[in-house]
Amino acid sequence: MKKDYYEILGVQKNASSDDIKKAYRSKAKTCHPDLNPDNKKESEEKFKELSEAYEVLMDPQKRQLYDHHGHEGVSQTFRGGGFSWDDFHHFEDLQDILGNLFGGSIFGDFFGGARSTGQRSRRGGDLHVILSVTLEDIVNRVTKKFKINRYEACSACSGQGGHDLVNCPQCGGRGQVRTQSRSIFGTFASISACPQCGGRGQIVKNVCTSCQGQGRIKKQRTIEIKVPQGVAQGQYIVLRGEGHFGPGGKGSIIVEFEEKPHQYFERRGYDLYIRMETPYSMLINGGVLHIPGLNGSKEKVKVPKGSTAPQIVRARGKGMPRPDSGRGDLYVELDLKPLAKKDKELKDVLEQLKKYEGPSAPLTRGR
Template identity: 30%
Template structure:
């Protein structure tokens, strides 16, 4: 029997062009893969079926052939109007000139919702009217700790938005959205959910945008892909050396041996121990340790004498 395109689009067999457009808009927005991050495969399949159904039923020639012969006859190449022999078609692959071609689902979607500001593309209206504007986007801050931005995390956010029913009556709905925070994302990174914002009369639904808001960390400071830490060290340790124990953002104990003499303001660089580089998986920035050498507040005469002797200092 093949696919029932009328059932796919939820329209009757005598549906008008306007009926087809209205139903396609509603279903395409619901099942577009970008709006179904949880069940992407199911959404892709449904979105493809919806697009194919609209492509066939909105085309006069394709629809006529489909009404006469069904999906199998349409894709087998039969032509309309039928001859008496073609009316007896039982499923054979004989064609007489019509070649079925399926349009890209994203191209169809773009005619309704894409390029709203560019003025490009075909008009989706029968009378050649312009495209609808897009409602204003909704922005929400998404506070993230530096640990979350280092390791990545999965967040669930409850949103509230205004939607319109078929009569244009507004109502408020709530929905939980899942956000996958990727390792290395920076402050200000935007995550966009297409058409998950408010609905407005005479406009396509607005987008919902979450903006990463990096919370300050008590130890580490971020500098691009690098991590910066200020480390206090005694004068004795600065001169004689020691091992630093630094707890990383993913909970590891990083041992940093100090063997060289550390001067005030000295910076040590530990390769690949900074923030992950989001666009280059497996690569990290650097960890930069800036030292603050703590000098003693006072020395006894004996201590001063010993230091002169040990360090080879001279008076005068």
């Protein structure tokens, strides 16, 4: 059973990012593995758990997914399905937080390949989009378009930031530098990404003028997406490789669906509810109601003879489509249709009707 991220950091559900940063700061200081040489394994686990919680709660998009769907909701945003240091975006924060303690260098060997290769921080970021859809859009699986602004590889330099790569003079092409630092806790040797080349091992001789050496350019794009069959409020799909460009790979677009309220229908799971005016004569004699369906055609629903109002009639298989196959049910709430005219003739008809009505009697509750 995975622990709650808010619990791990010891913050409230509505904590601000400042609160979260403060909590992470104080906890990271106590459980950093380099400060606990006697139980390194355990503190490594704790530190990683803490950093996973921090990673999710500091990212508004991931935090929203977590709030709505729990651990399940964010696992997809981690490459490989579970959190690893590859997914951590806040090494700079860590440096900021622990920098003073360690005289500026905190990246010990335990961060493993993730940091030393410099790949992590170079993957493009994700984009989170909330897409409003109507019930009609869902039933008819329409194609929706939305605009995004994303970084793409600069075409002039193929994302390199410039031309003529040469080995970095500071690290000699290794991409890493080894530093020793002294602190009250002792001397620490650590490997960190080379500050000059950012871990790449190479630098460009001629900086690209199109992107000013960034290797990426912001572009507005229109993305098309087919609304998945039966999709429901809060569900999302991940468009891998459609997010921001980075030298370590492209990020994703996470499209979350938001259902617009419908004029007539209410959705509960895959069932639909609608209220229909039903003429008195149809309640008595039975008949067929024509319901405006979400796919544009009329759904016929049989009203049994001797119905009353209010009463609910169920039409099997006429609700929302399910993602795999089949449909939920349609529930029609019968309400009495008011009479259109109240003239003398109608008054006579109603007088006649009295013969058939008999006296009123109380009804058993909960029928």
